[in-house]
Amino acid sequence: MDELLTIENLTVAFDTDEGVLTAVDDVSLSIGKGESVGLVGESGCGKSVTALSTLRLIPSPPGRIVSGRARYGAEDLLSVPIERLRAVRGAGIGMIFQEPMTALSPLHRVGKQLVEALRLHGRPSEAEAWATGADWLAKMGIADAAEVMYAYPFQLSGGMRQRVMIAMTLMLGPDLIIADEPTTALDVTIQAQIFELIAQMRARETALLLITHDMGVIWEMCERVIVMYASRIVEQGTREQIFEDPKHPYTEALLLSMPALAGGKGRLPAIKGQVPSPLEYPAGCRFADRCKHAFERCRTEQPPLYALAGGRRSACFLAEAGAAGSRKSEVGNRK
């Protein structure tokens, strides 16, 4: 597959009063043209920072990109001049955030913001841009698009604001959209509407990097899944590989700990303990303390991200060549 964006060995740190916090630790991933990739993990695992760093959107200081590259076309987004990066943001790589209020200006009407974005990336006249903006709002299923153009963001519901945000992102025709928890703040029935929109956009062959903590959302929207834990990638594979037969104990435990809509009573197989602090990660595998399969080596040596059969990867000694496939996941037995 033609790679659209390739992140190589990205490490991002934040300087805090308590010391240096490693938010992203040696993360490499790639997204092909038109591909949909899910980046999943719990709060603080580094999934958002990975995405934001790619467009150099982390506050700096305290954040700093310690090392790595983000190849997009012939360029490295982490080292190109800022003017060039501004051209890529929006027109090449669009971003949708969890809370559109943080991305939209509260002081300007929706129409004005759409016009400004269009004129920043092209040369349409004011009137042309206004018509294009209204058009895109209508495409997003906003019935009274002409009126919404005159509304301020605070006058709109959360679902409407998210539609405006998606319209603003799509109308610039990016070839990759990074969506960071785009439906987490919305109700499920509104989330279903937003999914429909994103699915339509995918039909236009725009690639998607979807960041979420919700495994259900990943299953629904993504072809490939990358699982992060404690600032590192622990597993990656196709949707089916990850959900049917996870090769990392964290992925497996995460899937098992979710309550099922289909019912099932009694205690949930919760993951004991908690995520280690990014200020002082342990020497070995970061999941070792919570892992029921952990052995001596896990506590002293950090497992690399092993390449396994079927093009998948896992950062677990149990998945290392030879051992791979010897242990069948419990997830397969559960429905």
Add this chain to the structure above:
Amino acid sequence: MPNDTQHTSGGPLLEVRNLRTWFPIRRGVFTRTIGHVKAVDDVTLRVARGETLGLVGESGCGKTTLGRTLVGLERARAGTIRFAGEEITGARSDTLRAVRRRMQMVFQDPFESLNPRMTAMDIVTEGKRQAGLLARSDCEQEARALMNEVGLDANAIFRYPHEFSGGQRQRISVARALSVQPEFIICDEAVSALDVSIQAQIINLLMDLKAQRGLSYLFISHDLSVVRHISDRIAVMYLGRLVELGSAESVMERPLHPYTRALISAVPIPRVEKKQRIVLEGDVPSPSNPPPGCRFHTRCPHAVDACRQTVPELEPLADATDDTHLAACLRKRELR
């Protein structure tokens, strides 16, 4: 979990009838009331002893206001609330205080609901101390016991909230609620802000405590999977009213109301290929000016003229073998 819904000695623990909680909308110099936000509008339900009733609905449906009205954080405009047989709407404040000790609430955000200047010990023993049931000198021992019960290190009682993780803070919130020996706990999105792996720990804790202490819960959440897991019965709320009520299994497996069906079909579930998803159009109307007739008719794919005029009653299907499964839909029989 043993099914102890049958254990109903002395009637329901909580009985709510025709409850209305309206918030006035005021305008102008004389703060004239020009309307009301009908957050809870004619809700009737019961919670049996030892039962968990799940309450689901989307933001703004009134589920939180209902919970807050039950514990007296909001004032009911009409209707009655009986707790253990005693009427508590409009009761005298001393009776009310005694009853409120038996009903506690756990909130969503363990970052905002704990006083940052109090130690864990002060937080978990405050209620009992205030009630005059605990001497200062016994606080430490009491706090240690409570911390143990909710799975926290008893030696952490002198720490402040910021020194705990989100999941641990929620355990402290639960310990605080337990301290006054309540019979009934209202959990308002109590696990919604937590990560999946931590969420499972707190769900387990709540279920263990229920079994050990014989607690009853009103479990308010927007998350259908969590509600399904923890509840014996489920109530579905839309725009201030209950639209469906029944056993967790029948509501989730055989929903009668089109809104419940849409809600269930909208939940993305791993490893299940989607059957036809019901995508509702538009947004929830404003509770200050709810539509006439069935409140769901503006978004319902099955609405007919009658739905725009007649308010449907929450009742079982006419020929139902299960008369505990209720739905407020005029067309529930033909749509089944």
